[in-house]
Amino acid sequence: MVFDIRDTLADDLPAITAIYVDEVLHGTATFELDPPDVAEMASRRQAVQALDLPWLSAVVDGQVVGYAYLAPFRLRPAYRYCVELSVYLAPEARGQGIGRALMEALIARARAMGLRHLIGVIGDSANAGSIGLHKATGFREAGVWRETGWKFDRWIDVVLMQLDLNPDGRPPESPGLRL
Template identity: 45%
Template sequence: MTNVRALTESDLPAVAAVYGHYVTGSVATFDETPPALDQWRAKADGIAGAGLPFLVAEVDGQVAGYAYASQYRPKPAYRHTLEDSIYLAPGFTGRGLGGLLLGELIAQVRRTPAHRLVAVIADSGDPASARLHKAFGFEEAGRLSAVGFKHGRWIDTVLFQLALD
């Protein structure tokens, strides 16, 4: 059984493990060291404190992925622009969980004062994330060329945005 629900404290180790997989084995994130559990706790508390969603996809009692919305940038004029983050556990990709998470995330973000939702996607050569965002109405807004260097190579990011109102 698959369920998308709000993050709980007990989900944090699984969330950290999912993200750690991408930190160490991919260029999907530009982090190079997996955040510690206390850093995840602080992130989750900050997201909740801002009134924003942090969701998990649970399959048969196991955290199979997560998604959250956070402030796009810290400067005050960006206060109505959010950024999404979505990661699926290894072995759970290609099952539609990304769509379930993103759909629910967008629905919850629409209930906030946010005006735009932004996705910053590393151009790793895998089109899955861009395809997912386009399916939910995100439009490509630009490319930043060779802005990240990880695992011995330069990586572009592609910016997507969704109008929320």
């Protein structure tokens, strides 16, 4: 499958919303229960971009089939070098290398920004595809919150994965996020 990774455009938001709504209604990658509308997704994108963080789209034949973004891990200034990475794909785009390309693009952007850690927060310890994708791009497991989410009439784990962009621990060279 031939695809392009690019910065998300406002025109991408209906497709992005549809991808996310499908996951809210049918998947465990998010513990959100009520699907957001396009206006809400636009607001979320705007909040991410206001911090100069990337929000990317994966496009096949002019159609958005996936998206990914970085967001603050926590809002306290001490966490200004740590961001959470999120990737969502349309069902037909899974297993095609698109998720990996989105993740690699975000990792490159995070490095260029002088950030230190990327955190993956994976809903459902049974989500082997997402866990494998994180491992394939250098993430390591940082812990599991057991049975912390209740969705689809069952308890669901949260798997935390972490990628250290500065493993030697030297002092930061950038001011980090403006939190």
